[in-house]
Amino acid sequence: xxxxxxxxxxxxxxxxxxxxxxxxxxxxxxxxxxxxxxxxxxxxxxxxxxxxxxxxxxxxxxxxxxxxxxxxxxxxxxxxxxxxxxxxxxxxxxxxxxxxxxxxxxxxxxxxxxxxxxxxxxxxxxxxxxxxxxxxxxxxxxxxxxxxxxxxxxxxxxxxxxxxxxxxxxxxxxxxxxxxxxxxxxxxxxxxxxxxxxxxxxxxxxxxxxxxxxxxxxxxxxxxxxxxxxxxxxxxxxxxxxxxxxxxxxx
Amino acid sequence: xxxxxxxxxxxxxxxxxxxxxxxxxxxxxxxxxxxxxxxxxxxxxxxxxxxxxxxxxxxxxxxxxxxxxxxxxxxxxxxxxxxxxxxxxxxxxxxxxxxxxxxxxxxxxxxxxxxxxxxxxxxxxxxxxxxxxxxxxxxxxxxxxxxxxxxxxxxxxxxxxxxxxxxxxxxxxxxxxxxxxxxxxxxxxxxxxxxxxxxxxxxxxxxxxxxxxxxxxxxxxxxxxxxxxxxxxxxxxxxxxxxxxxxxxxxxxxxxxxxxxxxxxxxxxxxxxxxxxxxxxxxxxxxxxxxxxxxxxxxxxxx
Numbered sequence: 001x002x003x004x005x006x007x008x009x010x011x012x013x014x015x016x017x018x019x020x021x022x023x024x025x026x027x028x029x030x031x032x033x034x035x036x037x038x039x040x041x042x043x044x045x046x047x048x049x050x051x052x053x054x055x056x057x058x059x060x061x062x063x064x065x066x067x068x069x070x071x072x073x074x075x076x077x078x079x080x081x082x083x084x085x086x087x088x089x090x091x092x093x094x095x096x097x098x099x100x101x102x103x104x105x106x107x108x109x110x111x112x113x114x115x116x117x118x119x120x121x122x123x124x125x126x127x128x129x130x131x132x133x134x135x136x137x138x139x140x141x142x143x144x145x146x147x148x149x150x151x152x153x154x155x156x157x158x159x160x161x162x163x164x165x166x167x168x169x170x171x172x173x174x175x176x177x178x179x180x181x182x183x184x185x186x187x188x189x190x191x192x193x194x195x196x197x198x199x200x201x202x203x204x205x206x207x208x209x210x211x212x213x214x215x216x217x218x219x220x221x222x223x224x225x226x227x228x229x230x231x232x233x234x235x236x237x238x239x240x241x242x243x244x245x246x247x248x249x250x251x
Numbered sequence: 252x253x254x255x256x257x258x259x260x261x262x263x264x265x266x267x268x269x270x271x272x273x274x275x276x277x278x279x280x281x282x283x284x285x286x287x288x289x290x291x292x293x294x295x296x297x298x299x300x301x302x303x304x305x306x307x308x309x310x311x312x313x314x315x316x317x318x319x320x321x322x323x324x325x326x327x328x329x330x331x332x333x334x335x336x337x338x339x340x341x342x343x344x345x346x347x348x349x350x351x352x353x354x355x356x357x358x359x360x361x362x363x364x365x366x367x368x369x370x371x372x373x374x375x376x377x378x379x380x381x382x383x384x385x386x387x388x389x390x391x392x393x394x395x396x397x398x399x400x401x402x403x404x405x406x407x408x409x410x411x412x413x414x415x416x417x418x419x420x421x422x423x424x425x426x427x428x429x430x431x432x433x434x435x436x437x438x439x440x441x442x443x444x445x446x447x448x449x450x451x452x453x454x455x456x457x458x459x460x461x462x463x464x465x466x467x468x469x470x471x472x473x474x475x476x477x478x479x480x481x482x483x484x485x486x487x488x489x490x491x492x493x494x495x496x497x498x499x500x501x502x503x504x505x506x507x508x509x510x511x512x513x514x515x516x517x518x519x520x521x522x523x524x525x526x527x528x529x530x531x532x533x534x535x536x537x538x539x540x541x542x543x544x545x546x547x548x549x550x551x552x553x554x
Binding site: 146147213215244 | 320321322323357382384385386387388389391393395401402404
């Protein structure tokens with residue numbers, strides 16, 4: 001990666017709001033200019049250069065973030081283009097409200113991955129999020145478009161209130177998957193023993209469009225890119241919201 | 252200009268006259284090559300000439316599973332029309348009636364870049380009666396229409412480009428059998444080339460046309476100057492007494508260079524056997540330059 005690298009300087013954990021660190025905002029800025037920018041953290045704010053060690057590079061080529069012990073919230077929130085790679089874990093609201101670009105998190109992600117930021121009506125509206133580990137609750141909440149793929153497990157209320165888009169979780173979800181879902185797809189990497197609440201059993205078959213999803217994920221190394229099947233059990237719902245969404249459980 | 256002969260076959264000093272067309276490319280996939288053939292045969296059926304069919308279409312080439320979006324066998328089909336609006340109407344009708352109805356099929360855009368796009372799944376989605384589902388992966392949008400064998404997956408829209416229709420050459424031979432053999436060789440040489448289709452049956456036209464007719468209702472009629480059976484009564488006949496049959500190859504392509512390449516390959520294959528194979532001359536159809544701006548002079552094509 002020839003882009004800008006940011007390595008957290010401290011060992012102890014600190015919470016940082018990363019939503020200002022987007023490739024489109026940093027493109028064309030020098031490393032010194034970026035180092036002088038403030039970031040909200042720990043109830044106050046600090047200069048990026050005090051929090052992170054910056055290696056020179058063009059942010060337009062992408063951001064490489066090494067979080068160390070920091071808890072980085074809102075990584076890639078609202079990003080519209082470019083690439084962000086987190087070589088570690090991300091906190092809450094990673095990729096929330098994202099419109100475009102690629103966000104790759106090697107480790108775990110917190111709550112509201114690709115979800116909705118407080119006070120806003122919609123979650124993710126485009127782009128691709130790939131998570132190597134587990135994710136927290138409300139992944140893809142109010143998602144409108146785009147793809148979120150999680151190689152581990154996701155928490156409760158995954159794909160809740162989604163309007164469209166695709167969430168693919170290899171390890172299954174916590175309670176209430178697809179709650180209030182209007183449209184969209186929640187793809188699970190393991191069989192489901194029963195239809196989730198609010199969903200009707202739609203039977204098992206091969207789903208051609210999953211080939212297209214696999215092609216879209218090429219190069220991410222995510223679980224569905226490696227999955228050898230497109231056969232899945234379909235559950236249609238949430239029936240309380242018109243029943244146009246779906247949960248697909250790979251069999 | 253000096254006379255040009257290849258393997259003893261006379262190449263007439265004339266030109267093929269072609270005209271601008273709008274085209275698009277579709278990628279059709281299915282579970283097996285046989286069902287790809289079923290879908291594309293239907294899709295391209297009755298699409299030989301804009302004169303009577305509204306559009307001209309044929310399979311450009313077959314695709315391996317590695318080349319298709321859904322990793323299944325497929326084919327690239329090119330469809331040519333006289334305008335973007337005309338093309339849009341025919342594409343949606345044909346895909347809706349011939350591809351969506353074919354078991355296991357899917358339809359994707361084979362032309363992604365272009366300033367203009369025409370609807371594909373975007374025009375067919377309402378067949379889903381409210382159960383249709385849109386999926387956007389990257390910058391491509393697809394529709395999933397529930398059908399009785401599962402889902403018909405269809406790209407939302409496809410780009411259109413400016414192409415050329417009506418590239419052609421005629422084979423003049425000593426017998427029908429020899430004329431057909433030369434035409435088949437020409438078709439075999441042209442079909443592997445990218446960006447070209449031969450929209451007529453088997454790639455060959457026997458009823459070449461001229462503009463107009465003695466009947467007011469017809470805009471075209473048989474090309475009497477190349478009809479061997481009329482040689483004795485057609486004062487403008489262009490056939491010598493030893494010509495028994497004439498067949499034409501019509502090429503639609505993406506640009507002039509592609510048409511030229513196709514004509515050159517086809518003519519070279521047609522005359523490969525020389526006069527010993529019964530091929531007497533190669534000529535081309537034109538209307539004195541009044542039909543279109545693209546002129547393919549045979550001597551330059553074969554230079």
